[in-house]
Amino acid sequence: MLIFNSLKMFVYRNLMKYYYYLLIVIIARIISSCNNNTDKNLMSELSVDTIIWDDFDIRDGKTFFPEELVKTRRYVKLDSTPTFIFGGGDKIITRNNIYVLDMRQKKIIIFDDQGAGLLVLHRVGQGPQEYLQITDFDVDDNGNIYIVDGASDKLIVYDQNGSFVSATKFSFEADLIHRLGNGNFLFGLSAWNKDVQTRGNRFAIVGEDMQIHSSFVAFDDYQDNMYWISSYRFIKASNKICYNKPIDDYVYIMSNMGLLVQAFYFDFGDARIPFDWRKDVESNIDRIKEKYRCLKNHVVVTDKYIIGTLWDRTETKPFLVDLGQKKTYIGGTVAESDVSDFLDFTDNSVVSLLSTGKDDMFDLLDVPKDVQAHVAQENFALMVTELL
Numbered sequence: 573m574l575i576f577n578s579l580k581m582f583v584y585r586n587l588m589k590y591y592y593y594l595l596i597v598i599i600a601r602i603i604s605s606c607n608n609n610t611d612k613n614l615m616s617e618l619s620v621d622t623i624i625w626d627d628f629d630i631r632d633g634k635t636f637f638p639e640e641l642v643k644t645r646r647y648v649k650l651d652s653t654p655t656f657i658f659g660g661g662d663k664i665i666t667r668n669n670i671y672v673l674d675m676r677q678k679k680i681i682i683f684d685d686q687g688a689g690l691l692v693l694h695r696v697g698q699g700p701q702e703y704l705q706i707t708d709f710d711v712d713d714n715g716n717i718y719i720v721d722g723a724s725d726k727l728i729v730y731d732q733n734g735s736f737v738s739a740t741k742f743s744f745e746a747d748l749i750h751r752l753g754n755g756n757f758l759f760g761l762s763a764w765n766k767d768v769q770t771r772g773n774r775f776a777i778v779g780e781d782m783q784i785h786s787s788f789v790a791f792d793d794y795q796d797n798m799y800w801i802s803s804y805r806f807i808k809a810s811n812k813i814c815y816n817k818p819i820d821d822y823v824y825i826m827s828n829m830g831l832l833v834q835a836f837y838f839d840f841g842d843a844r845i846p847f848d849w850r851k852d853v854e855s856n857i858d859r860i861k862e863k864y865r866c867l868k869n870h871v872v873v874t875d876k877y878i879i880g881t882l883w884d885r886t887e888t889k890p891f892l893v894d895l896g897q898k899k900t901y902i903g904g905t906v907a908e909s910d911v912s913d914f915l916d917f918t919d920n921s922v923v924s925l926l927s928t929g930k931d932d933m934f935d936l937l938d939v940p941k942d943v944q945a946h947v948a949q950e951n952f953a954l955m956v957t958e959l960l
Contacts, residue, residue, distance in 0.1 A: 620822075620835045623878065625843070628893060628900040635936045636890050636903035636913050637922060637957050641877075644958045647926075647943045648687040652951040656681055656689035661925045661952070663805060664915040667711050670954065678706055680717065687954070691734050693717060701736035703728050708760075708805065712751045720749045720759075727757070727782060742782040744770045750806040750813055753828040755780060760806060760815060761787070763795045774817070777830045788832060789824060792847075799853035801883055802868040802909075809872045809917050816871045818883065819850045823871045836873055840865055861886050872917045877959060879914060879922060890914055921958040 631638075648670070650656070658674040658681050665671040669690060670683040679694035695702045707722030715732030725745065729737040744767035748760030759776045770776045770787040777785040801818040808814070812833075813826040821844065825834040845864045849856035863885065871880030878893040882902065890903040890913040903913060912930065916923035926939070926947050934944050943953050 618832060618835055620837055622837045622839055623893065624839045624841070625900070626841050628898050631899055631901050633892070633901040633903045635933060636901075637892055637959065638901045641892070641894065641901075641959050642957055643960045645937070646956050646958075647940060648683075648685070648954040648956070649943060649946045650683055650687045650952045650954065651689035652946070652949070653689060655692060656683070658952075661912065661915060662803065663709070664923060664925065664954075665709075665711050666916050666918050666923055666954075666956075667713070668715065671709075671711055671717070673706060673709060675706060678703075680706065680709060680719075693730060693734050695730075695736075700739060701728075707746070708748045710749050710751045710806075718749055718751055718757070720746055722746065722762075740782045742778065743767045743784070744776060746776075747817075748804070748806050748815075750808075750830075752777075752830050756785065756830065758806065758813065758826065758830040760804075760817070763791050763817075764797050774815075774824070775826075775830075775832075792820075794819070794847045794850040796851055796853045801853070801866075802881070802888075803911070804868075805870045807870045807872050807917055809874050812873070814870070814872050816867050816880070818868045819845055819853070819866045821866065823867070823873055823878075823880075825873060836878070838867060857886065869911055869914070874920070879917065881911070881914065919958070921956050924955040924957065926953045926955050 658672055658679070659676055660674060661672050662675040663673040669685060670687070672681045674681065678696045679692055681689070682691040682693070683689055696704070698704065703719055703721040703726070704723035705721055707720045709717060709719045711717055716737070717730045719728045721728055722745070726739050726741050728739045731737055744759070745762035745765035746759045747762050750758040752758055757778045759778055761770055761774055761776055765771050769784050772790050773787040774789040774791060776787040779785060804817050806813050806815055811828055813828070814823055815826070816823045821838045821840070823836040824832060825836070827833050843863050843865050845860060845866050849860065853860070865882055865884040867880055868883040868888065869881040871878065876895055878895065880891060882889045882891050887905045888908050888910065889905055892901045906913065912925040912927065914922055915925055926943070928947060928950055931944070931947060947953055
């Protein structure tokens with residue numbers, strides 16, 4: 573009898589485990605179904621504008637950006653004292669001050685708007701006030717800095733003086749962050765994110781406590797997580813937030829509150845990368861080199877222009893689309909990881925980073941002699957190009 577009761581208890585416990593597991597699966601599918609239905613409704617109501625690449629007059633830009641579209645240029649020489657030296661600008665935010673992310677050295681260097689060094693944020697470690705890596709960051713109007721540490725899935729906040737404020741764990745995998753005007757956060761989710769509430773979607777709106785409010789816009793089935801074409805980011809233009817993640821032919825536009833309001837579809841015609849190739853880029857790289865192209869890095873859309881970077885036959889080229897004149901200006905080929913031509917957009921101005929690798933363009937751009945001398949000493953300067 574004792575053996576029989578023990579056997580019954582064993583069976584009962586295992587049945588309970590099975591039913592518990594089944595319940596979790598059912599709940600997950602219900603949540604996923606709700607998200608997908610919401611996504612379908614959202615996308616069906618979305619305004620999508622098509623940019624037919626071949627309909628535009630394609631022009632090679634000797635300088636970037638084309639002189640006929642430039643209103644003014646100004647330059648900011650960045651502090652070159654040893655404390656503020658950095659290896660490269662992977663992301664730059666110009667918001668009152670200048671914030672430069674150096675991903676290799678895992679630090680953010682902060683300058684004032686005249687280029688004087690203010691602060692270096694470099695807190696690498698496993699302590700409660702430290703981060704393992706800077707996957708992305710954003711800055712609010714008060715100068716608070718929000719760092720996504722993708723290695724530990726935490727949002728770490730520092731104030732304008734670099735003092736630690738908070739560290740909060742989140743449940744999803746994220747590549748990007750943007751602080752919204754209402755205090756919430758817009759996250760760009762990783763394609764491999766497995767979080768039950770958000771998996772399969774590109775975006776999540778999250779509160780300050782890292783509680784998920786919503787997620788939306790499903791990834792398609794044509795993702796290759798083993799081949800990273802380029803970095804990408806949210807980039808702001810006036811009252812819009814722009815997003816594109818390679819390989820995708822859509823640029824999504826969101827409001828300052830994170831609401832999806834519009835999308836732009838880039839129709840590259842016969843040069844569009846076939847869907848099946850997108851799932852295994854490396855195996856198809858030689859065929860892509862023949863004639864195919866897509867968007868890479870980040871893209872900004874204004875009422876007059878679309879500015880971004882092409883992956884054209886696997887070469888990296890900056891571009892500008894003049895929507896009114898139906899012209900597309902394409903710059904020369906740059907290094908695969910070079911994002912220096914277009915690092916930020918503010919007040920109808922493109923922010924570029926000048927370095928010794930760009931000195932062959934200085935005469936064409938009529939860069940002031942003192943800026944040339946500064947850069948020639950292996951220092952950095954910003955070029956801020958205001959467009960007409």
